[in-house]
Amino acid sequence: MATMHIQLIPIIGLLLMGSVFSQYAQYGYDYGSPDDYYSNFAMGPSTANCAPECNCPANYPSAMYCDNLKLKKIPMVPSGIQYLYLQNNMIEGIDDDAFKNVTNLKWLILDHNHLTNANIKKNAFSKLKELQKLYISFNNLTELVGPLPKTMDDLRVTNNKLAKITPNILEGLENLTVVHLQHNKLKEDSISGAFKGLKSLVYLDLSYNELTKLPMGIPSGLSMLYFDNNKISNIPDEYFQGFKGLQYLRLSNNQLKDAGVPGNAFNISTLLELDLSFNSLSTIPAVNEGLENLYLQVNKIQKLTVGSFCKVIGPLDYSRIRHLRLDGKQHYPI
Template sequence: MRLHSIPFFVLLFSIAFCYYSEYDYGGGGYGGGDYDSPYAHLSGEGGSPNCAPECNCPANYPSAMYCDNLKLKTIPPVPKGIQYLYLQNNLIESIDDDAFKNVTDLKWLILDRNQLTNAKIKKNAFSPLKELQKLYISYNNLTELVGPLPKTMDDLRATNNKISKITPNILEGLENLTVVHLQHNALKEDSISGAFKGLKSLVYLDLSYNEMSKLPKGIPPSVSMLYFDNNKISNVPDEYFQGFKALQYLRLSHNKLADSGVPGNAFNVSTLLELDLSFNSLGSIPAVNEGLENYYLQVNNIQKFSVSSFCKAIGPLDYSKIRHLRLDGNNITRADLPQEMHNCLRVANDIEL
């Protein structure tokens, strides 16, 4: 049920704000689940004489080599000068120690959708890559996170594997690592606690679609986008999120959260702009900081709208910054909304019941 007219609201949008149209739970939000090569439009323009014969190196950008969709079972010889190597959608099963010996300045390595296993990736396979920035190795058969990796890395994507373990210190020293995608794996909290220690630049971490029953320890405080959707998490330790000094986007939808597992101050984080607690078993609205702008609580067991969940005080300068609020799929009707809500949520332009 939508509120079509509420005093103090300028206008309610006629179309429901539906976050699913913006969120790609399989791909993971920031940066998307796939990649867009800045040189993709060149892939059909001639070939470089140094290119592997089965691959394509665009004449206008010979530092990119496209070997995708060729049913390759092994990595072809990679000539010097290649900085962007595309090997996705093949049948590659192994990586030898000397696979990249000629391309020490390789920056992008795309290995998505192959048949790689940890047993057939040699220990020093990535050692020659002294300037590697991006490694995409999703949709393979990995059971552990690969490594050690170059310290120049800034983007690691290993989604849709069978990863159940991250070896301690495997990510040690990756101080430039900004983005990590690990959704759709088999990770439990004990297998990753402390695994991200020392990642001083980490901004985006997606651990959705795993097997965690608790929130893991040791996530860097630099993280601003943190996703735990579709796990089995039933409680939030007191003050757990207060340690994140830059946290802006937090998702915990499709878990097992109930009131008994959510301390009163759990989500009162001053930096938080967006919070997703949809598809849980909450009976009341967890309190949030007045600075929160988007709050998703649909499909819970909420039966009461408490203004104190949004506003500690109400005055000319004291009010909630909530703009989008979803409460549909709960046990709340328009008649359940208290009158003082209008002053508290005075800037909201979309509330869905």
């Protein structure tokens, strides 16, 4: 059989199309109205039931905007407020009675402040019986805050200095579905078992930390699991096989080599996207035929073996691969 060669698109050209490859996007988020989370809206005049330094728009009277005011402490929050925006200030601490008037607060946004664990009182969040979302990224926390209300469904503590998660601090949060912990200093021993009992968790981001091994005790119901930009060098046998509905798995920018990847590590029937880019793999690992997106760019792969991702057994058993990235080498013999 004649040898075929694939001329790959130069990586610099692909970078110009960065918007297409969303796996490189930073995991950010915008602040908007409670009814339309990702849209901005005109503020308008503030209602009377509002802290004087803040704004409570008449069209959203249950939302109080106190962002970008150089505040050093949390202002008085009047009753009736359910959505509190305090991002981009200089807040250093939270007292036990900071939210005494708003026990039905649903969203609390505290990103980009100067918060430390020492200045957050033990019962700071204990009165919030209906809290759903807590965003406390870009602060100076070294441990995960808590205990947190059992109504929580979205927790984002990125870009801090988290070195550990106290055991059981997330215990009982059965509604928690999304946890962002990227850009911290977490190691595998400091988080093993920390997520035990989170029955509703579907999204966990542990990228940009200091993991050298995959942590134990990750909930089996996850559909999105991200370990990008750590120092992971091997995958334990059958590690991912215990996940019942895992669809998106990212392990880019780690230290994976062939010897550290068991032959069946990524043969997961539910998996739709697998990112193993920027590692040191020399062969393409076996994947399930249901996989749609496979990212292997910037590894040490010398040969493309079609059989590793396309095992044709019958008319209904064929690879569903739609996107396959192997750039980083000029040519790959087939």
